[in-house]
Structures are given as C-alpha cells and as structure tokens.
Amino acid sequence: MLIELNDTDKKILNLIQSDATITNAEIAERIGLSAAPCWRRIKRLEERGIISRRVGILDTKALGLNIIAFANVKLSHVQEDALEEFEAAVTKFDEVTECYTISGSMDFLIRIVTENMQSYEIFLRKKLLRLPMVSEVNTNFAVTQVKYTTAVPLELSS
Structure with missing residues (x-):
C-alpha cells in the first residue's frame, strides 16, 4: 500500500537519511516545528514502516575491505x-x-x-x-x- 507523504514528512525523512544521529530537537528546528509534533511525525513514520531502522554507515576502505x-x-x-x-x-x-x-x-x-x-x-x-x-x-x-x-x-x- 502506497503511503502518501506530505512536504513536512519528506523534509524529516531527508534529514534522517543524511544523518541518523540528528536529534528530534534539531529536526524540529530545521523544519519549523516544535519538538512534540515533530516527534509524533517521526513515530508515525516508524510505525508505518517508512523508517525501518537507523544505522551507521561504515567506510569499507578504512576497515581494509578493499x-x-x-x-x-x-x-x-x-x-x-x-x-x-x-x-x-x-x-x-x-x-x-x-x-x-x-x-x-x-x-x-x-x-x-x-x-x-x-x-x-x-x-x-x-x-x-x-x-x-x-x-x-x-x-x-x-x-x-x-x-x-x-x-x-x-x-x-x-
């Protein structure tokens, strides 16, 4: 089932995609929301499975994986x-x-x-x-x- 995303949802997702360590407060500030509604939106995106997990991306070369x-x-x-x-x-x-x-x-x-x-x-x-x-x-x-x-x-x- 296709889930419709509004512009605010897309802004949140783009921020999280670029840096999974970003805090809820930072996201809220960057997109012009207060912290509580921002947190609710993120929770809704997680519950819907749009945000499936948040991970760190490792540098393969730095780890000797060439x-x-x-x-x-x-x-x-x-x-x-x-x-x-x-x-x-x-x-x-x-x-x-x-x-x-x-x-x-x-x-x-x-x-x-x-x-x-x-x-x-x-x-x-x-x-x-x-x-x-x-x-x-x-x-x-x-x-x-x-x-x-x-x-x-x-x-x-x-």
Missing part, C-alpha cells in the same frame, strides 16, 4: 526449496551485504565486500560454491566507486 564484488548466481534448479535454502544460506554470510532475485539468465545478484582477492576466493570456494544448489557464479569487481548512497529519492519527476 574488494566490492557483484556476483550473478545461477541455481541448478529453481524450485521453491532451492530458492529458500540459498536465501537462508547467503543471509548468514557476513561478506554478502545485499542479495536480490533477478530476472534474466541468472537467479540472484549478490554484493560481496571483502578484504582482497584472496579473501574473495576463500569466500567463493569455502562458502558460495559449497552450496549444493549453486551451479554457476559470474563475478564483476568494482574498480572505482562513483556513487554510493543509502538515501532513496523522495521527489521524483514524472
């Missing part, structure tokens, strides 16, 4: 049990930061973050390729990160 890989994974069979088993397995792999079912000749696209090529190879051999339903993996490695954001667009032109 490899970002995008792997297309094909399963040997796509019955529901194989899909569910694969999904359950990859959610347990810390290296996998995103996983999507996709259309086309492959079944999944996963984003993998790791230290170097050797650690990627270990992940591939010891984890991903040991899953019995995996029949093929094609990997692309990011060379340069041009843009990275977790913010979603709230104002789209039609």
Whole structure:
C-alpha cells in the first residue's frame, strides 16, 4: 500500500537519511516545528514502516575491505526449496551485504565486500560454491566507486 507523504514528512525523512544521529530537537528546528509534533511525525513514520531502522554507515576502505564484488548466481534448479535454502544460506554470510532475485539468465545478484582477492576466493570456494544448489557464479569487481548512497529519492519527476 502506497503511503502518501506530505512536504513536512519528506523534509524529516531527508534529514534522517543524511544523518541518523540528528536529534528530534534539531529536526524540529530545521523544519519549523516544535519538538512534540515533530516527534509524533517521526513515530508515525516508524510505525508505518517508512523508517525501518537507523544505522551507521561504515567506510569499507578504512576497515581494509578493499574488494566490492557483484556476483550473478545461477541455481541448478529453481524450485521453491532451492530458492529458500540459498536465501537462508547467503543471509548468514557476513561478506554478502545485499542479495536480490533477478530476472534474466541468472537467479540472484549478490554484493560481496571483502578484504582482497584472496579473501574473495576463500569466500567463493569455502562458502558460495559449497552450496549444493549453486551451479554457476559470474563475478564483476568494482574498480572505482562513483556513487554510493543509502538515501532513496523522495521527489521524483514524472
């Protein structure tokens, strides 16, 4: 169900998207509301599931995680049990930061973050390729990160 957002809601969401540590008082001041109504709006956005959580975003390079890989994974069979088993397995792999079912000749696209090529190879051999339903993996490695954001667009032109 599509939830209608007014301009005040969008302003709140944009502020929270850019800095999850911003206080209710700071948000209220920036958008021209008093603290109590601002807090109620934020609570309503959380209750509706629009704000699902607030997290810190870590710098992968500063942590020595220099490899970002995008792997297309094909399963040997796509019955529901194989899909569910694969999904359950990859959610347990810390290296996998995103996983999507996709259309086309492959079944999944996963984003993998790791230290170097050797650690990627270990992940591939010891984890991903040991899953019995995996029949093929094609990997692309990011060379340069041009843009990275977790913010979603709230104002789209039609």
